[in-house]
Amino acid sequence: MKKYILIFLLAVSAYAQKILIPMDVSQTDHLKAYGVIYWVLKQGVNVEWLLNYRGGSFLMDSYPGIIKELRLRGVSFEEPNPAQVLQIYSTIDESNMDIALLEKAAKIAIYSPPNKQPWDDAVTLALTYAEIDYVVIWDEEVLSGKLPEYDWLHLHHEDFTGQYGKFYATYRNQDWYKRQKAEFEAMAAKLGFNKVSEEKKAVARAIKKYVGQGGFLFAMCSATDALDIALAAEDIDIAASVFDGDPVNPHANEKLDFSKTFAFENFKLYTDPMLYEYSDIDYPPSFQPVSPGAEADYFTLFDFSAKYDPVPTMLTQDHVGVVKG
Secondary structure, X not given: OHHHHHHHHHHHHOOOOEEEEOOOOOOOOHHHHHHHHHHHHHOOOOEEEEEOOOOOEEEEEOOHXXXXXXXXXXXXXXOOOHHHHHHHHHHHHXXXXXXXXXXXXXXEEEEOOOOOOHHHOHHHHHHHHHOOOOEEEOHHHHHOOOHHHOOEEEEOOOOOOOOHHHOHHHHOOOHHHHHHHHHHHHXXXXXXXXXXXXXXXXXXXXHHHHHHOOOXXXXXXXXXXXXXXXXXXXOOOOOOXXXXXXXXXXXXXXXXXXXXXOOOOOOOEOOOOOOOOOEOOOOOOOOOOOOOOOOOOEEEOOOOOOOOOHHHHHHOOOOOOEEEO
């Protein structure tokens, strides 16, 4: 009997010192909390990501250094006792929740232009504030084979079609636009390409190869459709003469190869340089929605099955289930 009691006490003691970082509305700084998790992983300490439990909270062994870091960064945390830890595990086991074991701090690359504009800063600002390490790379690094050095690649407002974001109609006379065009042309020439559009397509193909070899890609905003358009138009001129000095292939839409894309197919290109839109992947230019404003417009995050569909579950962890539009 004493032997069994000793085993039980040893088992309980394994849970005696834990730190819980809640990610629900009780958390004082969600971005900083993610940064602490990244820091903890860099210290060689594993972290349990509690999917669907209090907004995707984190549980880990307690160390004085971690507690100090949490306090320095202003991140809320709790120190559950062994019974509370066991209750957390029991709740997760019996509910639409699961545990994802985090063991490594990912090496993050941000694909970002050298002449970054204010609206390009959202990702780097968030990561900098959270104190999550990242490296900024651009075309030269991508085409010289550096992508496999990173676990995660992030794309933001990027144009892989060689049309400079299709800002021609509104911004072609702005100094920043002229500088960007000159820098892109210089980079293309340096890398051995005659046109920016061809160089950007090569970058798109390199990114596709990186993903095919196991790299993680997160693309947002214009990067999502521009990447697939560049892949589908690999051998087709889709850039107007104001961009690359020669006309668009008149049969560009008929020649698109959708077998090469990541996500989109059967789309039509808008090659008019005066139109601020790449294709009909997005809402058509004629669509003029009347926004009711964030306070009146809401959407609900779908409750994925944590145990059977963990990836989308990870992507929808949030401190609230209903989000302002």
